[in-house]
Amino acid sequence: MAKKDTKSAADSSVKRSADQSKNGSESFDAAAFSRGTREELAKVIWPTRQQLISESAAVILMVGLSATLIYFIDKLFGWASRQVF
Template identity: 40%
Template sequence: MNAKTEVSGNKFDGAKLLVAVLVLAVGIVGFYYFSDAITVVRVGGLLVVAAVALVIASQTEKGRGAIGFFKDARTEVRKVVWPTRQETIQTTLMVIAMVVVVAIILWFLDMFLFWAVRMLTGQGG
């Protein structure tokens, strides 16, 4: 059997991902290094650096795959049929009722086991 491995993407994808990680790391270090600056400026700078790192990473095969995944996920979320307000309220009330029923059953089970242990140990009357 002869198995060929297909290499997709560019041979520089690894280097691009490394550059993206380094850019992001420099941004994080800069965020803490300039701790005396106004917080809004620091956060803005960090967001710009993160955007640059994402743009660099999106130029790789893995980056394009991740972007495609998120687009597909967004499409699937749009297909979801969300429950109406009345369905949500009814389901919530059913869950609350079942929690109360199970709590009462466990309370009676606990009382029975407490009574049984007291009888077995001779502490009950």
């Protein structure tokens, strides 16, 4: 039941924002922004420590492999251009 109340409160703040923009008197409401930000962050599924470590390792490995591949391709093209010119 509390979720329904939260949703209706969020809907009313969105309606107020829409009404303000129609009237041309837009103003920044820090409290509403903070509430909305907290609500959105509560929806995020945060990774576990193990997921974070393994996925970070995968990213570092792929970046290293990509950089190595680009390095060797650059060396190949450098060698080929020296042969031609």
